Amino acid sequence: PILIVLLCAGAYLAGSLLFALPVCRWWKLPDPRALGSGNPGATNVYRAGGWQPALATLVLDALKGWLPVWLAHSLGMSILVQAIVALCAVTGHMIPVFYHFKGGKGVATALGAGLALAPLTTFLMAGLWLGVMWRWRISALASLVAIISGPVISALLEPATLPLFGLLALLIVVRHRNNLIRLAQGRETGF
Ligand code: G3P
Numbered sequence: 001p002i003l004i005v006l007l008c009a010g011a012y013l014a015g016s017l018l019f020a021l022p023v024c025r026w027w028k029l030p031d032p033r034a035l036g037s038g039n040p041g042a043t044n045v046y047r048a049g050g051w052q053p054a055l056a057t058l059v060l061d062a063l064k065g066w067l068p069v070w071l072a073h074s075l076g077m078s079i080l081v082q083a084i085v086a087l088c089a090v091t092g093h094m095i096p097v098f099y100h101f102k103g104g105k106g107v108a109t110a111l112g113a114g115l116a117l118a119p120l121t122t123f124l125m126a127g128l129w130l131g132v133m134w135r136w137r138i139s140a141l142a143s144l145v146a147i148i149s150g151p152v153i154s155a156l157l158e159p160a161t162l163p164l165f166g167l168l169a170l171l172i173v174v175r176h177r178n179n180l181i182r183l184a185q186g187r188e189t190g191f
Contacts, residue, residue, distance in 0.1 A: 011068035015092020019060035041104040043139040065112030083164035086113035105175040118161040121154040140179035
C-alpha cells in the first residue's frame with residue numbers, strides 16, 4: 001500500500017509539471033496562459049510559437065502520464081492500480097499543486113497514460129484525433145471526439161480499462177466546457 005500511495009503521489013506531482021511553461025520560456029515565447037485560449041497545453045503553445053514547441057510540449061506532457069503508469073506496470077501493479085495512477089497524473093495536470101491548482105485540459109497526459117495502459121485503444125483514439133484534426137482543424141473538437149470514443153473503443157478492445165476511459169472522458173469533457181460553448185456558437189478557434 002505504501003508503494004501505491006507513493007506511485008499516486010509521484011504521478012500527481014509529475015502531472016503538476018506544466019511543460020508548456022518551461023517550453024515557452026526555452027523558445028522565448030510569451031506565457032501561453034496569457035494568449036489564445038489561455039490553456040497551458042500543446043495546442044495553445046502552437047498558437048504562440050508553431051509546431052516545434054507544440055510538439056515538445058505534447059511529448060513532455062505525454063511522458064509525465066506514460067512514465068508513472070509504466071512504472072506501476074513494471075512493479076507488477078494491477079490494472080486497477082495502474083488506472084488510478086493514470087488518473088493521478090491527469091488530475092495533476094488539471095489541478096497542479098505547483099501552479100495554484102490552475103492547469104490544463106489533460107489530453108496529452110491522458111494520451112501518454114493511455115499508451116502505457118491500453119495501447120490499442122489509445123492508438124485508435126489518436127487516429128480519430130488526427131482524422132478530425134485533418135478534416136476540421138479544430139483541436140478541441142478532435143480531442144472531444146477522441147476522448148468520448150475512448151469508453152466505446154476500450155469496451156470493445158481492452159474492457160478492463162473501460163472504467164479508466166470512462167472517467168478520463170468525464171474529466172476531459174468537463175475541462176473543455178468553454179470549448180464546447182464556443183463550438184456550439186461556431187466561435188471555436190482553429191489550430
Ligand atoms: O487539448 C487541448 C485542446 O483540446 C484544446 O485546447 O487551447 O484550443 O482550448 P485549446
